[in-house]
Amino acid sequence: MDEWKHIFKLDPAKEISDEHLDMVCESGTDAVIVGGTDNVTLDGVLDLLSRIRRKHVVPVVLEVSEMEALSPGFDHYLIPMVLNSKDKKWMMDVQHQAIKQYIDMMEYSEIFFEGYCILNEDAKAFTHTNSYLPDDRDVIAYAYMAEKVFHLPIFYMEYSGTYGDPALVEKVKSQLKETKLFYGGGIESSEQAVEMKQHADAVIVGNVIYEDIKKALKTVRAIKDE
């Protein structure tokens, strides 16, 4: 995971054709995350996992948002902890309950906890987790806490659905030494992917896969050619 630079995120609640799924998996991306906020079901998750595994060797990662949709068989698991939620539930309690239930099945080396900071007020995840919009100094303080207080492997700046602020991504990156910085949100072009990758350790590309597959594929080349 330390080497990942470009990651595609597939939403199990959305339809993708076999042709487009093949393109995503053979694009040269470093990994495919399966994850979304709403209507995430076990059937949707298993459908994507089996269709990817049948033909491709790209690492497949489940970003867990629903206990009911948790399945074995993934290479890695990402567990969001929403640092800017107003409710302790989304930072601590759902994870605590899940660990209590699955502690004997948890292979620690496969599971990465992510300090999530949701920065788009219109994102479903923002509303779902009752988050507030932090200012720049709040975000930098969350990044500090992710690394120095909680020792999390990943700090995820989540702008899901909209392109974020590269200057803030740069400031956050300068704060982090050990914790990897993931950036996701609104990347639709090679230029945007490269701009965010200048600062983030990895960029995550989601929605554009469903809107314009050719544009999505170009983001991989742009980062690999850097």
Ligand SMILES: CC(C)=CCC/C(C)=C/CC/C(C)=C/CC/C(C)=C/CC/C(C)=C/CC/C(C)=C/CC/C(C)=C/COP(=O)(O)OP(=O)(O)O
């Ligand atoms: C049984 C088995 C295989 C066990 C293996 C061991 C294992 C992996 C155990 C897991 C233990 C554990 C701690 C699980 C956590 C469970 C859990 C419910 C966590 C909640 C995470 C959370 C805070 C979710 C809130 C929503 C969120 C932050 C989702 C992240 C994804 C995201 C933001 C997607 C973008 O949204 P999208 O849906 O794409 O939005 P649009 O549709 O608008 O584009």
Ligand SMILES: O=P(O)(O)OC[C@@H](O)CO
């Ligand atoms: O869907 P987009 O806006 O590309 O965002 C990617 C990812 O960060 C969503 O969790």
Ligand SMILES: [Mg+2]
């Ligand atoms: Mg999405």
